[in-house]
Amino acid sequence: MKYFSLKKAFSALIFVVVLSASQSYAQEYVPVLTLEDRLEEMSDHNVAYQWSEMAIIATANDTDRIAPRPTVTSRFLALIFVAVFDAWSVFDDAAIPVYLEDYDKFPKEEQTLSNKEKAISYAAYHALKEYYPYDSLQYKKFMLHLGYDPNDDATDPTTPAGIGNLAAKTTIKARHNDGANQYGEVEGFPKPYSDYSNYQPVNTVDQLNDYDRWQPKYFTRETGEKFAPSCLTPYWQLVEPIALRTADQFRPGPPPKVGSEQLQKEVEEVVELQANLTDEERALVEFMRDGPQSVQQAGHWLKFAQKVSQRDNHNLDEDVKMFFANQVTAMDAFIASWDSKMFYDSARPFALVHHYFKDKEIKGWKGPGLGTGIIKGEDWRPYSPAAFLCPPFPSYTSGHSTISGACAELLKLWTGSDYLDVKVELVPGALTEPQALGEPIVLDFPTFTQAAEMAGISRVMGGYHIQADNIAGLELGRAVAHQVWDFYNYHTGQSNQ
16 A cells, blocks of 8 residues: 655645536436435534535535536535524624524523534524525435424524524525525526626637637547536626635736746646656546545535544534634635636646647647557647546636635634644546556545645646646635634634624
């Protein structure tokens, strides 16, 4: 068994991008993951943790039912944990809810664990039904498993169930018109989450007009059919943040341009790294890229937070607060990243390599099962399946960089330490080229910071980003984290913001 650490290969700080695809709704829905799949392993944890696991299941099923849509997912997860936090806050003398109004704190003698469990369960239940409705039967089964009546919709603020119901209701109402177009209510754009910004790429899939700007690319389905995904939620910078003042609050300076020495060197680095992937590096690329039952980056960092809960034996209060801070950070980081992406509309390596190495022979990956060899520069491709060659939206800043840099920094602030100590065993090639599997290896994530940096390294190695995308993304994410940290301290009563 081998271990792969960030220290092994590269010195630059880099980061990751987000899987995504066009939205298409299935006619019938059968959940891939069910409550029964996870019930036994959930039972040893507090109820807040158990509801986080229900959110993970719902996110994975949403991905398989529709498609990876990381921006939308980040909003779902954040608002679920805001509702949970608001319900819990009524049982804590210092806490200030985000959206809940017209309530009284429960007296000390009623601030019991059982009352907290009941309140946050009703909040989570109704928030999950709102944002992931197709799994509603599973949430109902879980409520019954916990001993609660899922049909209790009363909003009496003097009861735990009433507070939970109110917390979900007020969160949903507060975010009804937050710019996400969740209900397709923007005039002229009736499809939920449809783009109302009228974004049109400067380059079409068949015509490259500006080398510095993003270009859609053809993907190929297993049937051989070609398709070009449109830009994913190109209006997401217009969604109202939770903790940030504005989406552009920490907008970075511009990326390097075609013709600059910096961009040429960074494109050359992408080609060199992708052409020389080891099994350890292939596994890292795939782990960060993710595959079936993906929970995208917000869910990815929720899983890291779950590892912290397990490691430190968290109680309910600790998990409510940590998941709240963690997921608000992810949502706002996505908004900040999309502000940069859509403002600069920058090109990805997929197009840049074709430009810089046109009519030249280079060493590169030939495709699944074909290995690495000499190819034409215009035939270069990222290390990905043909059905998803690269994320369909502009490059700068990297979404994975921003979200992972943000969540890593937030968890470091929350725990008071950079210590993570997570290991993951993977088979290299399983998600990209099952014809060329490697021996199982273990990825080692010793610290939050290194987990973020390893994610960035993986995206450069895989051919999705240049270093500028990742470095700026990490910096942007960390700035978002510190803003959320101030917001968190205010709402937990730990500051006089």
